[in-house]
Amino acid sequence: SNFRQGLSVFEYVTTTRGSRKGLTDSALKTSDAGYLTRKLVDVSHEAIIREGDCGTTDGIEIYKEGNRGKAFGARILGRLLAEPVVEPKTKKVIFERNEEIDEEKARELEENEKITKVVVRSPLACEARFGLCVKCYGWSFTNRKTVEHGVPVGVLAAQSIGEPGTQLTLRTKHTAGVVGLDVTQGLPRVTELFEIRTPKIVSPLAEISGKVQVVSEEGGYRIIVKEGKKDGEMREYVVPLTSTIKVEDGEEVLAGTQLASGALEVRNILEVRGLREAQKYLVDEIQAVYESQGIPINDRHFETVVRMMSENVRIKSPGETSFLPGDLINKRRLEAENSVIRENKGTEATAEQIILGITRAALYTESWLSAASFQETSNVLADAAMIGKKDDLLGLKENVIIGRLIPVSSERARIPVKEEEKLAPGEEVSEPLSTVPEGVKM
Template sequence: MAEYFISTHGARKGLADTALRTADSGYLTRRLVDVSQDVIIREDDCGTGRGLDLPIATKGADGSSVRDSNVENSVYARSLAADAVNEAGEVVAPAGSDVGDVMIDHLIAAGVHEIKVRSVLTCESAVGVCAACYGRSLATGKLVDIGEAVGIIAAQSIGEPGTQLTMRTFHTGGVASADDITQGLPRVQELFEARTPKGASPIAEAAGRITIEDTDRSRKVILTPDNGDEPHIYPVLKRATLLVEDGQHVELGQQLHVGAIDPKEVLRVKGVREVQKHLVGGVQGVYRSQGVPIHDKHIEVIVRQMLRKVTVVEHGDTDLLPGELVDRARYNEVNRATLTEGKKTASARQEVMGITKASLATESWLSAASFQETTRVLTQAAMEGKSDPLMGLKENVIIGKLIPAGTGLAKYRDVTVTATEEAKAERYPNRIFTDESVFNESDLSFVDFDSFSSDDYTPGTYN
């Protein structure tokens, strides 16, 4: 009997899914658009030397280089942040080179296995992102234009295949498995909302040795750090499948039992770069398992927005308050100004926020109020006497202004047309142009003055 119900699980799950999750996909898209709508390409280059180290190939058993299967969606259409160097230390491609199919093949042939590329995650633009960090537009294949609303493009690129994740469950057949519970769209939402997963696995808070204590009722994993600090005790469910053994040595951040990991723990233990990897890798894992290719840069745009806030720990000589949640750009600006004056700077702790919370915590109260919890947002903004910097798209639409994207950017508004030398030469064939040149008789040699009368009122003789 049990076998019969397990075999019909796929069919029942499919029907329930179609009814319930199509709405979820649309709502996810709405939240993604809201959190990323102010990410616009604002400048050509922020000038950073930072980037991400990404693999392009692995060494095969025979010593040859095997192309990484995800290259198309990870390093493709970006630019190098540092020179690509082979094992002999020779520069194969200089920093700033565009990474395309030809370049990737060239690098792999030269024995390069990992390259450092520019990314929106490491972009240092105060508002939006810069064109050099974003790389080429996947729509045109050319370097992205200033004014391109890459946030909206990212949200739609992630949200649209979400419907496919919803429908795909039909085709898995009668397979009921334990990890089937958080696959597909719910797992993507769990990652983007930075929720603590159900039955989350703890991670080692330091490098050290493991001791497992088993009693009738409970089980504990005890980690004794190598540096002699206090041991860390992790209570574990009896039914959890452990990934470590008694007496085993573990590294910092190593997973202790089977299950998803809490992004907040990854941030606390391993730092910002690791939580970025965890979120991008987790979302990509779901989409790839369904055969849906999405470029990493779209997910990175959303992750950048999830990590844009910091909590002030020590205020130093700044006017920031301890425990205050501030935008990273504002925090850096305040610290720079304080440092210039030779005073003590503030210190802060990076936060990871879910997309809903990040949308509501934006600097723009107009955008937040039009998203969710309108009364609360407006009350809070009124109490704090907030002003809206009108940086994003939504807030400008609300007050009827031109949006700061595309040709609505100030850069495109005051355009003056200057004639090129070729155009001038074509229009005035007898003129030699210099900076102080003025018109003379020969410039107008193509005008037939005899056909015009000197008197305005008398018609001339036109032959």
């Protein structure tokens, strides 16, 4: 009905449910978004610009195709190149490695049809021992110039992601015409991704390369992937009727191929495709939710948070270290212990890469002061006391708690390279900040 004629009785009744849900959503939305911001700050407050250049040669690829509706130039603006940009036919170098991409260069790369992708430096690939380096981060968003030492980019990222959370709809969308399929969107989807939860409908990934066989069964499909060899491996995946099969019977697929429609599980991507692909999936999926609501957020904010979620590893074999199998350990701590063992020609610990949800990542941070001020205070303090844990006061929260100035100025955040070079292998940094003479011991 149009506005002049008004609503029919049926239309009026059907809209009452939406009105009621709208009221309850707006009542809950603010607290949910506020809690998300708090968790994001807790996990990323240690991400401070502390070095000029970490020296990594790694980066992430940004393609012209599949930019989620965002312009290619906008995605690369303000970043530094991890690899030179080369003209495909003439092999002429257009831009050198570590060149900043300003508006003019971004426009030139976008208009050059022969360039299909660029490899840029990213917080995901940064190898700084503490925090991030200037070159992997790129421009500051405040003045569009190279970011300075001491900028707390982690807190900036957390607030940039959390503050617009109130604008995200909490409504669960139902895809029209498909029975039983509901796709989580809005703030619940963002939370699901940041917490690394298993989605309602998980799409399987091919764990091995091989030939696909699709078998229709009552209530769904069975997808079989078998290697070409005579005694090759075989994997079976059960897919519900509500999902759409993305492969054809008899098709050859590679390991990591998505077999059906639906959301992917981050743990599966990490296991099959590797860390970088899992990180990129998280960034792309979270960004897609915000973009669907018309909220523009720069990719580097998401990359900074996802990097902090990827800081830990799980011990598989402790070797001659003090760790136990299954321990969740920060990569820096593992490398420090292994370097001591390596020096003594002993057996090093081995570990597998994991990505923790933001709540768990905040609790497994190296700073016991920060973790205790977040959640599960008694457990955190008890665990820290049992091993006599030391806090090096590298982040913002721990310095606030004991009444120190936070390490965000260019001098207070800088870790002197010369002093770090003098350290013996595996020795901890006793003075990570110019104003912190020693850590707070439990």
